[in-house]
Amino acid sequence: MKAICNVLDELVPQEKKYQEQITFVKDRPGHDMRYAIGASKIEKDLDWVPEETFETGLRKTVEWYLANKEWCQRVQDGSYQRERLGT
Numbered sequence: 001m002k003a004i005c006n007v008l009d010e011l012v013p014q015e016k017k018y019q020e021q022i023t024f025v026k027d028r029p030g031h032d033m034r035y036a037i038g039a040s041k042i043e044k045d046l047d048w049v050p051e052e053t054f055e056t057g058l059r060k061t062v063e064w065y066l067a068n069k070e071w072c073q074r075v076q077d078g079s080y081q082r083e084r085l086g087t
Contacts, residue, residue: 007062
C-alpha cells in the first residue's frame with residue numbers, strides 16, 4: 001500500500017500525500033494478515049527469472065490504471081460488461 005502511494009505521489013502529486021489519506025477500517029473475520037510469494041523454486045527448477053522487479057511491475061501497473069481511467073470508471077459503475085477491448 002505504501003509503495004503504491006509513493007508511486008502516485010511521484011506520478012500524480014497532490015497537496016496531501018496519498019499515504020496520509022489512507023483510512024483504516026476494522027478487518028473482516030478470518031482475513032489473512034499477510035500474503036507472500038517467492039520465485040526461488042521456479043528460478044532454481046526452470047532457470048527462470050522474472051523480467052520485472054516488484055517495484056518496476058508496480059509502477060507499470062499504476063501507470064496503466066492512470067492511462068485507462070475511463071475503463072476503470074466503467075468497471076466501477078457497472079457499464080463494462082467484459083466486452084473485448086482493443087483490436
